[in-house]
Amino acid sequence: MDTTALEQDRCDCDSIHDDVVAEVRAHMPDDDTLLNLADLFKVFSDSTRVKIVSALLLSEMCVCDIAVLLGMSKSSISHQLRALRLSRLVKNRRDGKVVYYSLADEHVASIFAQGMSHVSEA
Amino acid sequence: MDTTALEQDRCDCDSIHDDVVAEVRAHMPDDDTLLNLADLFKVFSDSTRVKIVSALLLSEMCVCDIAVLLGMSKSSISHQLRALRLSRLVKNRRDGKVVYYSLADEHVASIFAQGMSHVSEA
DNA sequence: ATAATAGTTGCGTAAGTGTTCAACTGTTCA
DNA sequence: TGAACAGTTGAACACTTACGCAACTATTAT
Numbered sequence: 001m002d003t004t005a006l007e008q009d010r011c012d013c014d015s016i017h018d019d020v021v022a023e024v025r026a027h028m029p030d031d032d033t034l035l036n037l038a039d040l041f042k043v044f045s046d047s048t049r050v051k052i053v054s055a056l057l058l059s060e061m062c063v064c065d066i067a068v069l070l071g072m073s074k075s076s077i078s079h080q081l082r083a084l085r086l087s088r089l090v091k092n093r094r095d096g097k098v099v100y101y102s103l104a105d106e107h108v109a110s111i112f113a114q115g116m117s118h119v120s121e122a
Numbered sequence: 123m124d125t126t127a128l129e130q131d132r133c134d135c136d137s138i139h140d141d142v143v144a145e146v147r148a149h150m151p152d153d154d155t156l157l158n159l160a161d162l163f164k165v166f167s168d169s170t171r172v173k174i175v176s177a178l179l180l181s182e183m184c185v186c187d188i189a190v191l192l193g194m195s196k197s198s199i200s201h202q203l204r205a206l207r208l209s210r211l212v213k214n215r216r217d218g219k220v221v222y223y224s225l226a227d228e229h230v231a232s233i234f235a236q237g238m239s240h241v242s243e244a
Numbered sequence: 245a246t247a248a249t250a251g252t253t254g255c256g257t258a259a260g261t262g263t264t265c266a267a268c269t270g271t272t273c274a
Numbered sequence: 275t276g277a278a279c280a281g282t283t284g285a286a287c288a289c290t291t292a293c294g295c296a297a298c299t300a301t302t303a304t
Contacts, residue, residue: 073263073265
């Protein structure tokens with residue numbers, strides 16, 4: 001069985017570097033992990049959510065505070081907070097009618113900071 | 123002029139914490155920066171692109187290699203590499219008919235690693 | 245020059261996403 | 275009890291995006 005023919009079954013090109021592909025495949029994280037990673041970054045990929053995180057980095061805030069701060073409706077902020085909550089990036093506590101949100105852990109700050117240092121470099 | 127009335131113009135709620143909002147607003151990064159940050163994370167928010175980055179972290183590869191590795195068409199890989207290139211996260215060099223891609227800088231690895239450590243924690 | 249091959253690009257489509265609106269829950273206070 | 279308010283939720287809409295197809299460019303080899 002010719003391996004070149006095999007590769008051609010998978011892709012319409014000759015000059016595949018089989019050894020490189022095999023080596024990389026053997027050492028790459030598994031699909032599930034990479035999917036989770038993409039999902040994590042997806043949460044930070046919206047400017048509204050990034051602004052919310054950036055705000056919570058400075059202080060705990062209620063939904064209304066954030067809505068005023070960003071000049072957006074409470075509804076949209078609540079929707080985004082839900083996404084952040086489901087990803088366990090923020091937590092909340094209720095005090096009477098008011099729900100206060102804050103960051104879930106230090107990791108959020110690390111990821112945010114790492115991205116910031118890349119952005120404010122160019 | 124009543125500040126409470128002012129806040130109510132902006133949001134249908136009473137219990138705004140004006141001091142907190144003002145303080146956060148004063149110390150938050152500007153909108154442009156946060157927009158760029160969201161755009162950066164957006165590149166990492168797709169599983170195909172994450173897989174590509176994860177592969178290039180291990181070795182320089184040509185388009186065809188990546189297509190075979192991920193079991194996808196050269197076209198879609200090329201599309202995603204374009205996105206990565208426009209964000210300056212990968213660079214490429216041509217050797218005859220073959221175009222080799224590799225990561226643009228160390229920052230990419232840092233961001234990737236930071237995210238990975240958060241994902242493989244739960 | 246012609247054929248073959250690696251890679252790119254524009255288009256169409258299907259799936260996904262953010263915002264708004266309206267209706268809802270839950271808590272407080274009179 | 276009922277009015278008022280903070281917040282949540284689901285549906286609908288507009289908008290975005292990833293993929294494959296087909297046509298294209300660029301490079302090599304005959």
